Amino acid sequence: MTDLVDPAVRAEVTRRLGELWAGRPVVVGPFVLAGATPYVGWFRELDCPVLVVATTRGAGAVPAEGDCEVVTVAPPATASMTEELRTHDALVHHLPAEARRRIDAFDPERLGTWFSTPFVTTDEPIDGRPVTGGRPASFLALEDKLLADAIWDAVGVERAPYRVVDLEDDDALVAATDELAGPLGAVWSGDARDGFNGGGNFVRWLREPADRAEALAFFRPRCDRVRVLPFLDGVPCSIHGFVLPDGTAALRPVEIVMLRDPVARTFRYCGLGTTWDPPPADRAAMREAVHRVGDLLQREHGYRGAFGIDGVLTADGFRPTELNTRMSAGATTVAELDRRFFTFLQAALLASVDTGLTAADVERLVPEMDAHRTGKVVCFGEGTTLEADDSYPLAWDGTAFSRSEEETDNVFAIAATPNGLFAKVDPCAAVVPGQRLAPVNAALVAYVDATYGTGAGAVESAPDVRTVA
Structure with missing residues (x-):
């Protein structure tokens, strides 16, 4: 070892x-x-x-x-x-x-x-x-969200009810949405007809008939089918692993900051962190799901390297929603313990290099990940034009960011991207072990919206609804 x-x-x-x-x-x-x-x-x-x-x-x-x-x-x-x-x-x-x-x-x-x-x-x-x-194109193809539920079923991981529906079948779309909608409505996720999709870009929240018309206008030029799920309330989160020759190493859970706009019915991806912990039994179930899925990927697809399972910690436990067959942002977040090691390990596994490591070797790092908490306080402003890149300190009062004329422990940076802008606070003193990251990122979105006019709207973090007896 x-x-x-x-x-x-x-x-x-x-x-x-x-x-x-x-x-x-x-x-x-x-x-x-x-x-x-x-x-x-x-x-x-x-x-x-x-x-x-x-x-x-x-x-x-x-x-x-x-x-x-x-x-x-x-x-x-x-x-x-x-x-x-x-x-x-x-x-x-x-x-x-x-x-x-x-x-x-x-x-x-x-x-x-x-x-x-x-x-x-x-x-x-x-x-x-x-x-x-x-990564190989065959690994990328496994990310199609319409394939994930068959994988959960094959390995016995409990999931939410779903339907896959052709976008040209209006009656089937209405029936599936009405049948599966929960107290907060339903969610449509698009297929991967034209390639990968992520970051919530191809996900739509439906609560009223008008939402369905808007979702159809978005999906029909871009997809052939959608997967219909009930809206899963709770903490968005993920669990990651590495497939090595002798088996799968499961890592620790990650909070996904997926903010929601209840008026516009939109989702906004805003980073990840490890400051939050699910209850121990849920953590164990999430890690067991990684072992089962990783073994299936290796057995049926010759898979190797990192992958992640995204989902929601609902009142009834963790429910997976998608499979990411890569070293995703969540895997990179837990890898902050030693980013170079994990980056080189991933590249070596995909290049079929004999690393000399076992799944147990990698899993021994999980307690170290638990001790090394981190969070990415970021904001994406899609469709927003930025006049110039900038960086300066921010003050944090426990609920909101504001510009500071003095040096602080919160360094803000913003820059243009091909689809708008990207902002981050790094380092960020508001990232505190034991606390959710989502409220901090929601505060950053509000600051960037007020300062740079991104039109983000009144986004909010998802509630923690899990109760354990």
């Missing part, structure tokens, strides 16, 4: 996993430049020359001058995070001629490798350079 709890042992394993890139040129991208900063540092420590294919500058610190070359490739304008992420694969496989020229000048013998996002496929090289950090 490898004692990954020992920082020295983990550092040595990380160094060994880094041999996948060591000494070779690495092309990092497509990334927001600020998001590429840690990766540039890691690869530099492996004696790798680094070139970043950047889509925009982003919020936060960028790589220091001289640490890497930067090639900026403007992606097409998009209306949502989903549409932006869908551009990644086509962007790097069909780079502009000038970008390809710059990359070939950086790595003329094509000895290097790409390090990319989970939305870039690894099945084919990019201009002769293998891809790491992405």
Whole structure:
């Protein structure tokens, strides 16, 4: 057994996993430049020359001058995070001629490798350079939300009732929605006809007939079918795992900040955190679901690497809603314990490298994750134009943020993205172990809306409705 709890042992394993890139040129991208900063540092420590294919500058610190070359490739304008992420694969496989020229000048013998996002496929090289950090197209295809319920059934994980309905069948849509609607109505989720969708972009909340008309107007140009579920009230959350050759390692739960607008019937994804804990029995059930699903993915799909199960902790317990077959934002959140180790582990598993690790080795880090609480206080403003990037301190009074003329423990940064803007507070003194993250993120959304005019509306966090005898 490898004692990954020992920082020295983990550092040595990380160094060994880094041999996948060591000494070779690495092309990092497509990334927001600020998001590429840690990766540039890691690869530099492996004696790798680094070139970043950047889509925009982003919020936060960028790589220091001289640490890497930067090639900026403007992606097409998009209306949502989903549409932006869908551009990644086509962007790097069909780079502009000038970008390809710059990359070939950086790595003329094509000895290097790409390090990319989970939305870039690894099945084919990019201009002769293998891809790491992405995933096979077959793994990506498993994220279709209309496939998830069959997986829950196959492994015996309790789920909510559902129907999959053709969007052209009006009668069936009405019947399914009326049949499944709970006290807060029903939810439609779109299929993956045109590719991945996430961040709540292809989810609609229906309580009245007018909501159905608006949902149809959105879905019909984009999907063929929707999955109809009752609205699940409770804390949105997720549980993650890693599929290794000998089995599945289950990690700890993550709170998903999915804010809701009860008037507009919309959802707004705003980050994740590990400051909140479900009751112990629910935590155990969530981790058991990861073991069962991971084993099925490995057995039936040859799966390896990270995955996550999103759902809601309802009054009746955890109910899964979707499967993310990648190192998702939630997995990255728990991986903040040692982000480099988990990033390198994920890339090595997907590259079929023998890591020498077992599922039990990785699971030994769960108590360390419990001790290392973290939260991402972020806000996305889709469709909002930002005049200039900015950064300054914020004050926090326990319920709201405000601009401060003095230095505080809350550093606000905001930057433009291809679909609007992105804001974060990092570090953030309002992130407190034992408390929900959602109210803090709701306060950030309110501040950004009031200051930058995002039109977010009166969003609110979901209640904790779970009662345990």
